[in-house]
Amino acid sequence: MSPDSVTRGSVRSADDLNRAIRALWLGPGGHPAVPLDDERRAEYARLxxxxxxxxxxxxxxxA
Incomplete structure (x- = not known):
């Protein structure tokens, strides 16, 4: 995904984004969910x- 496709005006912090990225990789019980399915892979790229x-x-x- 190109950086130009990122929506300007986001209010999420780097910490919030890192938490969201880590959450994608965790499956039930906190175990890594590897490999990611297509939907989760697209969300990972966007994040x-x-x-x-x-x-x-x-x-x-x-503002």
């Missing part, structure tokens, strides 16, 4: 792109 934008400072918080 990683959003996190990269936050880390670069490309995302601003709405």
């Amino acid at each position: 990683c792109a959003e996190l990269q934008a936050v880390e670069r400072g490309d995302v601003t918080t709405a």
Whole structure:
């Protein structure tokens, strides 16, 4: 997913995004859910792109 596809104006912090990414990899009982299905893989890519934008400072918080 390209960084340009990340929605500007996100209010999620890097910590929130990291928690969401880790949660995708955990299955029932907190065990790793490997491999990810197509839906979870797409969500992972979207979250990683959003996190990269936050880390670069490309995302601003709405007033």
